[in-house]
Amino acid sequence: MTRKAKFVVWVLALYSVLLAVAAALGGLLVAGQSPADGEVLYRVLAERAPALAFAAAILLLLCLAVVRWLFGEYVTALHALAEQTGVVLGANEALRVSTQGAPEVAEAAAAINRLADAHRSLRRELDQRVQESGARLEVERNRLAALMSELAEGVLVCNAEGRILLYNERARSLFEAGGASASAAPVGLGRSVFALIDRDQIAHALEKLERHLRPGDATPVTRFVTATAAARLLKVRAAPFVDSSGVVAGVVLTLEDVTGLLGQEASRRSLLQALAAGVRAPVANIRAAAENLAAFPDMEPERRHQFVDIVAAESQVLSHKLNDALREYADALKASLALEDMRAVDLLSGARQRIEATLGVKVELDSVDDGLWIRADSFAFVQVLTFLAGRLREDYGVQHLRLSACRDGQLAALDMGWSGAIVASDALSLWELEPMQVGAEASPLTLRDVLERHGGEVWCQSSGPGGARRALFRFAMPSVAPTPAPARAPAAPRESRPEYYDFDLFRGNDLTRALQERNLAELSYTVFDTETTGLEPSAGDEIISIGGVRIVNGRLLKNEVFEQLIDPQRPLNRESMRVHGIDASALQGQPAIARVLPVFHHFCEDTVLVAHNAAFDMRFLELKEASAGVKFAQPVLDTLLLSAAVHPAHDDHRLESIAARLGVRIVGRHTALGDALLTGEIFLKLIPLLAGCGIVTLGQALEASRQTYYARLQY
């Protein structure tokens, strides 16, 4: 009811009540009177009718005035109060409500104003707190990032679904493909960890952790060794972290490259053993002969000669053995030089200290580019510089050196300069080949060994104008990009995608007869899944991630996977982010779908496509086929429909329900790759079950899917 209508109703109501009262009074006056008196009364009333009408009009005006006053003081004032309060609450918390109207209303207004004041100061305090803790969090985050980037171990943090939430540079480099093998999946935020580490190993580790995760116990840790796609051996330490309710929310994986370590340790041990065994026999021979010589000084000369010869010959054998062992040790050492990324300036200041301390040669450090990084074994490299400084001092009397470094195209150039003549190439090449000796300290390595290990070269050249009086050694070696700091991504809660049907899926009438008749167990498949911005491709929703894995000869090839994030080139909405947990920053700089689809098309060439609720994913792919210039013409199988064909009595064919039914452990849902792997395992379990229902060939499976599809449509 509008305010005006309400006003009219109130006036009329009041007026009617007053009129009713007047009429009742009149009725009381008339009741009980004799008809003659009544007649007199009617006459009097009729005579006074104008006066009565006038009184009624006055009464109406009076009612109007009273209601109007009441409205002004209470209804309108309260209404205004409510409106202003709404503004204070919603838009402008600095506004204060006006205190017009009846005293009671004014009182309420004052109370509301006090409440607004309290609300405002509370809000300000809250904002300040939020800002403070935000800043603190930022500091902590930076500290954590710095800490992680400094760790020699690789660190991967992933949530219970296997999505990577946090990683450091070391972890990324550990999983980097070694050149030729392009199948290695990269580490990245929001990517699935199962592309990197075998799913079963993580599942097994998680199981172990969950078993040991009892309240009060120390945080359990489990370890395993795994091989990467680039054939590195990693020692993995997995520790869980729990959410507030004590459920495992994710796992921290610490990674250590033990490929080299194991080999190094073994070769060092065998070297020592071989040395001990090899030396014992000749020493025994020498000792036995020598002791005879000493114990029997008067033996005949011929005998004596024999023993002296033995000592001479065996001593030579001993020397050879020792030399061999040392050479082998040098080789092992050379291979084990631990190259690490470091700033050139750090290396040179280390060298300066060392040279000054051991040789007493004065060293100046100048013009070093701060951002110049090299990959070096700092100990060996400092030894090289010190060795050369020592030779310069001894052979050329150099007492003052100058160290500098600069970028030279793709290379880093480290210079050691001095005033004086240059060192001839012949002399330098001799120095390069002798084991480095500095003071009392000797290395089995030569300068050449160290250079080769670093992929570097050294030469001597004159420098400066005229060039005669100044010379320098230049070390040229590959420069590397500085190590970037790691970043983060949010967690992802779970939710299932609704079923989605598309009749087009069952095209494929053009399949060759031969393919139709192939046995399901012997075909190659690409099992895939997509994550999308939403559920309606026709309304502009886009793919943001594709994960795929191949099945060949009945085996899920977990090392041959496809995983790619895609820039959807449109904003992400909140609901879908809750499903896939990928935020916009993770997609920045990723390729667009038109570039990804040809690569994926290549990945699944000559295979049958398998997906859960495949119509959904195929619809998205098909809409992009034209712009990407590819066509997914291969047959498609849907695990949802196949499951329904095998178990028609069940009506729940969601991925997780089928997994539970078939005994497939669910790890890593809601990443495209995680879901693809799960779907793959389910598909492999479905093949024998389908055979039990007489569905053996691809053609039969497609036909069964078609029938199941129609059957499900009827519900």
Next chain:
Amino acid sequence: MPKKVLVADDEPSIVTALEFMLRQSGYEVMVAHDGAQALQVLASFAPDLVLLDLMMPLVSGYEVCQRMRERPEWRHIKIVMLSARGRDVEVSKGVSLGADLYVTKPFSNAELVAKIGALLKDA
């Protein structure tokens, strides 16, 4: 009658030295240059003690030792193993296979003679 010692080692240097030293100490000495020869000599020479190198061609010292312990007529012969390997596990293996003494190369002539004397006096 002098006690008889068989020296079985493929290295001429050590054999020469051991042979000389043992003769000087009053033993009758025979020499074998590999394991197979050692087993042949054992039958004809019937020594009281064998100095057995472990790393011999044809038949290893371990093998010779084992066969000696299998034959009743050879079981009483003392065996001193000479080896260039001295890890605990290797010593343990030698003693387990039947050696009376396990000596790691290099050794002292005087000590070895003293130990041989002690072993033969017990017999």
